[in-house]
Amino acid sequence: MMFFGRSWIEFEELEERGRCGRIRMKQGELRRALLLITLLCAFLFFYLYWQQSNKYIPAAIYRFSHITTNYKYNNHPHISQSATPPPSRYLEYHLIEASPKQSQISVRCRKPIQPQWTWDCVNKRCERRYADDPLKATSLATCGMLCGSTQLWPQPTGPVTMASKALRFHHRQLAFESASLGASRSLIDEAFAVFNSNVIGLTEAPDYPIEGSDVSEFTVNIAVSNADVVKLKLKTDESYSLVLKASGKDGLRADITAKTFFGARGALETLSQLIWWDPYDRTLKVIKAATVRDKPAFPYRGLMVDTSRNFMSIDSLKRMLVGMAANKLNAFHWHISDSQSFPLIVPSLPLLAKTGSYAPDMTYSPDEVRDLVHFARVRGVRVILEVDTPAHVGNGWSWGPTEGLGELAVCVNERPWSLYCGEPPCGQLNPDNPHVYDVLQKLYGDLIELSGETELFHMGGDEVNLECWSQHLQRTSAAYNYTDLHELWGEFTVKALQRLTAANGGKRFPHVILWSSKLTKRPYVNKYLDKTRVVVQNWGGSQWTDTPELLSDGYKVIISHVDAWYLDCGFGRWRETGEAACDPYRPWQTAYQHRPWQLQRLDKRLILGGEACLWSEQFDEGSLDARLWPRAAAFAERVWSDPRLDAAAYGIQEDVYTRLNTQRNRLVKRGLSAEALWPEWCSQNPGMCL
Template sequence: MKQGDLRRALMVVTLLCAVLFLYLYWQQTSRQEPTLIFNYEHAFLPNYKKPQPPQWTWECVNQRCERRHVTTSHQSKLQSLATCGMLCGSMQLWPQPTGPVTLGSRAVSFNHLQMELMHGVAGPAKAMLEQAYRAFNDSVVSLVQRAEYVKDHPDVKKFIVKVTVNHPEIVRLKLDTSEGYNVVVKAYNDEIVANVTAKTFFGARHGLETLSQLIWWDEYAPGGGSLRVLKGATVQDAPAFPYRGLMVDTSRNFMSIETLKRVLVAMAASKLNVFHWHITDSQSFPLVVPGYPEFSRTGSYSPDMTYSPEEVRGLVEFARLRGIRVLLEVDTPAHAGNGWTWGPKAGLGELAVCVNEKPWNIYCGEPPCGQLNPDNPAVYTVLENLYKYLLDLSGEREIFHIGGDEVNLECWAQHLQKNVVANNYTDLHDLWGDFTLKAISRLQQANGGTKIPHVIVWSSKLSQRPYISKYLDKSNVVVQSWGASQWTDTPDLIADGYRVILSHVDAWYLDCGFGRWRETGEAACDPYRPWQTVYSHRPWQQFHLPKNQIMGGEVCLWSEQVDESSLDARLWPRAAAFAERVWTDPQLDLATFNIHEDVYTRLNTHRDRLVARGIGAEALWPQWCSQNPGMCL
């Protein structure tokens, strides 16, 4: 072949390759695939399976879905379990709304590309609402099991979501912020219109979450499956308690930011509104503090097991857009060891004592030991600067958690015995109380001289008589009561006029029941708290406590025996059971403690939603029970 012919042949091949590349690129970009709205590692990723011929169909009999084997006589009226569950008997909303609810018995198909947001919200709430809508849209997309369904012909041409917020200037969640909302879904000719009305963005966000729960995937829809929504519905709703918290400890075992985002996604789905981040303890100090880099350098497990300021602020904003406030807790004066040992090298003296001391069971409740040195003035300066940093990171100015529990007086007695200050105290509880007063004073200075309205402390001996009235000001100190519900702590606190957050260990501690993790000392809290125990705990009814002094409740997960590989299953769906207790506060039969079948069914549906959204929630029961409602109870 001549050189000129070879050159022409190469040019033709090159041109054909270019045309093929452009064609393949066009095919890839024009394909109608569900769109992920927010990015994080464990976000929902589609794993579509080829639809199989139905084996079972469900019929609504006496307000309950009954399973039938598919025969030729059923072919024209097949009904999936999801559709039967949404249209027959129980509503599938979690938590159950507190106001009137009417749900239609008919549904229409649509696809997520037909959804449109309409609103007239201005100011900072505008961007927040649009981000919340995108998260709502992602929840809807997570249900999709067949990408090609967007090419089908749904029942409607448009799905309009209209949102009205009466007070768009409110962009920070506070205890008195309205979180109520109304949702009305109606069909107009070939359109579905969902009106979400609320006083604040936070109520509107909850309304969008409820709207997402009126939508499901019908695998038996023509073509191999489609999204469906109720053709008509009205929901009025508002929470029973303003503080609905979940605490995760990331000091004993590190949890990545991506893992914590999953926690927040599930919290938002369950309408929990406070993420209490127990970020440090005597085991580790993973928080990067720019003014004191020694904290994380000497206290983290490794350089890549830390939380940068940018990561924390990003998580706080991620939470805020989902109606959740973040409380950052650096526990003091106890639970402060590794991370606090750099004082002498910095010329600040001993900031902490008893750090990693042996035998540990003399100086603390679990290894390693460590608590702050109450006699070192530098400790209070460091605390003030640390508090200022935490306030800046979280943006919180209404609620602040200072920790304050499980101080080991023997540690102070032995390490401060030669000190004049220590000798001035005949009762070291008074030293503990004075430390607390100084810490709260430094918190106020860190807040520009303004008192934090609600300073939270864990219940302890200091929150008991006779010390409590001397050291804890009931006008702004809130006690998180974590002892067993049968103990007198909570009733005494309320009798003394204090406001409380309830976290009773015998019901709302989710780390219990997994055996011992060490050979010496009391290494386990038993037994396991199943979701039924979590759900049935209603202490204000059981112990006749006035609700006006109960700010709310918080479910807690300490991480001695859990890390990010097991976090999801340890939390969910038990934390969701707790969420209905503090949002709805359903009545409790004290004679039998029986839980209605409806609760099992709704919680199982909610668990399936969480799984669809990328949460590794634990199963409630065998799948046979899901397919045969009421047969397992």
Template sequence: MILHRIIMKPAGLRRVLYVLLLMCGVLVFYLFWHQITPPLPAGLPRAGFSERHARQSYIKLDPLWTWECTNQRCERRTRDNSKQTPVSLTTCNMLCGSTQLWPQPSGPVTLGTRAVSFYHNQIQLETSIRGSARKLVEDAFTIFYDNIANMVLKSDKSQQQNSEIGRFIVRVHVARVNDVKLRLSTDERYYLTLRINQNDLVANINATTFFGARHGLETLSQLVWWDEFASGGMLRVLKGATVQDAPAFPYRGIMLDTSRNFIPLENIKRALIGMSANKLNVFHWHISDSQSFPFMSPRVPQLAKYGAYSADMMYNANDIKEIVDFALVRGIRVIIEVDTPAHAGNGWTWGPQENLGELAVCVNEQPWSLYCGEPPCGQLNPQNPHIYDVLEKLYKDILELSNETEIFHLGGDEVNLECWSQHLKWEGSFANYTDLHDLWGDFTLKALKSLANANGGRRPSHVVVWSSNLSKRPYTAKYLDKNNIVVQTWGPSQWTETLELLMEGYRLIISHVDAWYLDCGFGRWRETGEAACDPYRPWQSVYNHRPWQQPHINKKLILGGEACLWSEQLDPDALDARLWPRAAAFAERIWSDPQAGPYIVSIAEDVYTRLGTQRDRLVRRGLGAEAMWPVWCTQNPGMCL
């Protein structure tokens, strides 16, 4: 082996040393820069929250204004001098009169008037829960923790010495540890206390089920806020609180149509995040219609193959499971609706290729106005026996993927009898139909049998159908068993259908179009025919609607309500603003139904203030909630009413 001696000349050695010194200098500068520049908060960037915006939030400005609690209202004041400690508007609102909780709890609430500062790393979970509920509680706590961490608008590592507590301990107790499936009978109550214990702040959440505990965590998060004036910016929380709470109705839903325009999974998840923040518990997924069939059914893949807009506008089995799991930890059940026999066109045209005959009729028929309410038309063929086999397979997929067997939505609205009259063969046994409502009723009974077969021989205990001509006398008694059928009433509140169904003893889910249809008021989307349910429903109209206040109504038969969002004029970019904060207004009505007379004339100032606070929470969680009013109104409470 030959060894080579490398001899470096003095000039070369100096050059190497210069390079090393330069690299060390760059490294020192890099470390120094990251030390003085705080990182972006966890969870960012959020929707509409750019890095530039985040950096600007860190710039400490000498505040001109301070807020003072006067007669249970925060009033803006000019600071007398720079030495006066300013009070932020958020802190004033949290400590002045109103609870700032949304939805307003239904039970007694006692809130302290003092707060303590802390940093989010001090929060820790303590629980002795075992069984199926433990993982759900841990995951729900992680969501709670992340929501608190995302309030932070600057790095608070340097502020740890300014914390006024030792630890922020969250103790969660659940009595029924294996009750982890949401049902109409599920106990969603919770009892929350918040107390100082020596140097620790301790939150105790006691609930019968995981779902109540999750609601308690949501309420606890609303007792925490970011104070930009506290020690240069810190989290604050009330020192003491007690909250007893339970929902007024077991069914509190949002219906989203993903068939007219496709809504990607991430946007659906954002809707679920908003729902959980407002204690809504049913996601009614109107997954198909005559325009498209985006659900890739494992047993009937032809429906999506022929009915989806494109290969990247489909929901496969894993997508469905992902949404169901995402919803569950947020206290939400998923009910998937494939509407039948109407609203079934594209996606149902493959029968002849499979030797099954025509599964649907009137598909894309013109002139459309003769055969459906909006283009394109399409209705299932009740004369084709194969349609019921296809439905059985489809229903089995929905039951398995959604893990929902208590409530099943059958659809059943807006059947166009002219379509069947003109496109079906009236011979043999079908020649005896003089009233096509009976054909519609027979189809419903056969679809219910397919559903029972898919569910192991028995129907789900609550089968939902939209209100329609079939839910009127004399057809209700013939085709809709009140012990099993729930009617979702969507007609205007002035119609008598709600009262008549209640008088007949039917259980209802209320979705009155004149109050709780959030897609209305955006103008016509086609030139001919009525194409918009004007006018726009502002949050005040949504909030004021109390249909159970009508005389002679048996409130016990009302399972709850649902705000509906159809997607003719909706795409993913518009989803957040179309839902929030109006769906939040609906949520308080259906959660605690704050007391008022049967005819509400005006909304209290407290509601405006609390909803404004809730809207800001939704924005901090990344949702593009619509503005309620100019910022000036927020900074000057009560002066815009």
């Protein structure tokens, strides 16, 4: 490692000399010297290239071997020997991220970086100036971290103190220790590994020199008092305290104290935000001392992504989870199927995906889902699988007759679609067919097993089209006696809930989430839905009466108001008729400023939290990152920190722009194609674009 560090510098110097040489050449003669220097350059380039390519894979392993060998377990040092490295998929993921850096190296060979701008902190703002003396220049990253803003996102809810000085350190000086031995031990190990690679990801290239570091060692310690908690629940304590300070001779120590792993993981995330790469000094830096106490405003901070209208690969979903972790969002609501396609391979019902997926490579295998659930858990995120019923089914549900189960779904692909559903293709489960409930029970069993979720279950339940049922039932149903088909819908839901209990080994699921609909309105809601159990996800407009009515009736809610937190809106109507043309686009400011509990004076106690939704009619995985970020980050601060809206000014504070921009750049560093907030000039000139 050291060796490469040195050769890197030598190379740069030589390259610089080579450039000077070339300039002289232009003015005069000495073609031979040019050739010599070019050859030397080429030789060095190949030498370096060879070293790089040879080294890269070991470097990745090195990171991890480094983590494991440097672990100090205060009570049981022997455990360090057997600490399991993260699963191999995870390794691959970061290797892919690391590879572009190789190409950056060749760019840098061409243009050694000379500081061009310098930033001075003036009245809590970094002011850009031309760097007359490059050696004395301060980078924007360093100035920004030490100039009045915490640069944390989401902003902690407890007290924060931060020193105004930075220390230089090298990621190889990081050491991790934890006294926790409970069931969350391996999660802590993996979270350390994620943290470590996030820190390495900040560097331009991981082989910068260690000389010049201000510290001898940078120890991160985690103490978790309830180490048995490995599953995130609504009641899980996600609070943490983080103390970063000098320790011993030249040592630096971050002490993280939390009730649970999930709090501790959030603390690691906060700590990673106190660390940055200084491109001028070419070193990592960290705030010299800091204390943070923090806990979320809401226990449920969700993000919904739809993988049915258009398929999203597992890799793209992992990128989303990386982004969620960075913003302390904690629930991935996976709207996995819809009437368009059924990409999930359900072990007990393989025909769903076989007849419902777009293509064999556009499916999620059980192992992929389990792996994703684990990937999420390490990042403090629970996964809630939603197979929407009784509406929003269709493709994938037509095999009933050939399997001797009769029509499981009706109106499938029926035309004209505008009569039977909100968007093509149509389809709804057949409430008359008793086999439907058997199938649901199998399905629910597998969903519970795949997600490992034992507290929250999402049953869908939105946009049932009674016309579809009424047409169908006229033809076949013995039960065609309903004067009000909402009752049929209510009874379907009750039966489905019973099957959910049966699928859960006879145990009632603590909370079942349903989308808001006619059924979740009075009078049906009180008739069919048990308020101790059902949680309603409110997707209506924020001015609708749904939310206040449900709250006054004692139902728990999750808020997903379409006019603030529907991230898919704003791209025009993709079909000529039908609702859900939810223009305009919700800019991040809208997502951030949405605080219905303040504006409508709602009772916060029954609000579990919020969820931003991303339906996928008008994009696929190529645009997933850009649709989500940084808007979902703005939403995340709303549900984690929940800052009060300033009714008088009603504007967004400059500090929010500054911090969100910093956070956006962090996301890009972690490999997410987040949208640009503004012209880069505005980043380089804080406060000047408002």
